Amino acid sequence: MTPAPSASSVPSVPSVRVVAAVDIGGTLTKAALVDEGLLEVTRVSVPTPPDVAHDLGAHVSAVVDRLLVGATAAGRAVEAVGCGVVVPGLVDERAGVGLLSVNLGWRDLPIGDLVGVATGLPTVVGHDVRAGLVAETRLGAARGARHALFVPLGTGIAGALMVDGHVLTGGGWAGELGHVPVDPDGPPCPCGATGCLEVLASASAVSRAYRERTGRPAEAREVAARVEAGEPDAVAVWSVAVSALARAVLATVTITGVDLVLVGGGLAQSGETLLAPLRREIDARRTFQRPPRVVHAALGDRAGCLGAACLAWDAARSAVAVG
Ligand SMILES: [Zn+2]
Structure with missing residues (x-):
């Protein structure tokens, strides 16, 4: 019978230092343990959870526990040496x-x-889209860039700006591209203004405009497929x-x-x-401005978590x- 090895002779597996990364969205919370x-x-x-605002610490703590159990x-x-939490809306990163x-x-x-109290981890807080741009600069489509605009087009529209290598925060107020008014005769926006970008060019705006024009419901991706098929509406x-x-x-570029x-x-999944008509339209409207390179973001719905x-x-x- 082979004697059991003594504890000292069992090779110990070195543990990997990780951070818990948590992206709290309106529908899903996406999280990961991420190494250096x-x-x-x-x-x-x-x-x-619909009532996440009432106990955010407990929600994040439960998610982090699930990650640790999953790793084991x-x-x-x-x-785990720290926790990063990103959220939508107006976020003051400095104050958390x-x-x-x-x-x-x-x-x-x-x-x-x-979150710091609930998880016991040093915690930093970020804005989902600004953090997504940081991830794109390190892992994605903005590697090597010094200046960039990241604009996710979903149910709403947010924006994040990097200028001279710095992501602009404006105390939490920077980058609200969705509420830049672009058409004084456009539809009303829930923010109270008229003709904001978000009510004209978000996925929900495209879906709504198609339904209003044709009387037929269609998701934005279905509208995109019909554009490819050449349907006039x-x-x-x-x-x-x-x-x-x-x-x-173009206003942002300017x-x-x-x-x-x-x-x-x-x-953007279309x-x-x-992108092709967007590039053409920017080029047609551009006068002296430097032509921006317009590309698909690389990290998809992992950008916020990363x-x-x-x-x-x-x-x-x-x-x-x-x-
Ligand atoms: Zn608005």
């Missing part, structure tokens, strides 16, 4: 406060404090959205000098059906440097 090389060790996706079940020894999220139902929520609806987007992008535009979100990991690792490294 920004590789995901394990990931989960769970529904965001997969035989990965991990050591969610200033306003209409969808998630909070105002002035001290997210960093709540779909082409007309699409051109309104493309034109609005071109105006907002003000900030960005030379790279990353288009993401559900509507690929060149959107961005949360980038923020958490940056914080962990600077804590070590300061300490």
